[in-house]
Amino acid sequence: MTQASTALYSDLSGYYDLMCADINYQSQSDCVRRLHQLFGNEGKRHLDLACGTGPHVRFFLDSGFLSSGLDLNQPMLELAKLRCPEAEFSLQNMCEFSVDQPYDLITCFLYSIHYSGSLENLEACIERVHAALKPGGMFCFNAVAKNMINNDSFVAHSVEHAGSHFTFKSGWFYGGDGDKQALRLRIEKTTDKVTEEWNDNHPMVAVTFQELSALLEPYFDVTILEHDYDKLLPWDLASGNAIFACVKR
Template structure:
């Protein structure tokens, strides 16, 4: 999907997101499971590059891929500001092409949930498998069915701040276990002294853990662990974010 104007206010809206916990999780999994010591990392659906830059700061050689040209423009600018050499490419993560293989591939911040069909999800897993080195790690997280159906569904979220305000309505999507987020943002323009309005419609869909697990095993991944909510514990009934760690068999 294309984020349009949303890309340029995304970081401010997501300032509360615990990005460092994703970095710690990846480093912990690499130390625990990786059979190679490579540092080539592919950050799929990298958005504005917030995680890509953090990984680069930790010594990873990072490539970031996103579908949104606007997101990538922000990411490139931020990487230059942080004096990090990161290759950013515009591609669909379900149709990767022309890449080298990587030691670690990640899809973070529930980005996989933006894929609408089973075919897109499974094709993404196949693309990851093809571009992962033998013994390499694949790490991703998704919203749980509980979060989509019980936390998001038919809820309204709002923020009233001096610089940015928003109204966010979530309602049932077209597919099972899917949600549509109808967002309206008001962003203060210092030059005019008024607020500009932006409207975005975002779609997310998830699947039961067992479905993801079956797809991944069929493709050939070795399942290392499934945890939840940044805790090194198995998912529970009301877990909201599910983490999968897999390895490409050598």
């Protein structure tokens, strides 16, 4: 890895939106709003955990929510503030956060719940979310089951930006034991026929859906759905990705 590439990769905030260019943020946001109408208290105070540059917050604001976000990355929060100047953003760890007023809906998109890093931290995150919700409020997130990860599977997309061609590849890796998995990320940037490459493993918490449900159920009524933002379908017990809709008890 070159000096230039190290500097680039040390702050992904400038590349985050390119890396996620294939994501349909509106579809995801609309789906969670429908779930909130079905299961939640229908209130409009919303908090997005690990909000990144704020694309989900933007769609919630535009649909009438009083939306805010938190993240550990200050440069991303600065971009989020540019995208959503009317929203409140805070630099906090989702496993340790606190709020001044409770929320009706708390979200955590893009598998970011796994950034908790360990089962202990994941449980702390769940406790914090429960404390931050109003009665009947909903916590909604997506997750991957460690026992169903295919280490050879990955997703990729390419995009042109500022005279360069970028290719982003990512995939899950689980070693087969314990509560640690990784999100493997690869970035290729080609400018004037010269290609630079960056590779990294993001440490994540590994959990089965049964283990995750056991952590949630003391605090929430849990509904698990298929990972389909266009259709609301019960989880089929076989797929390794799911959406969790959790209503505060």
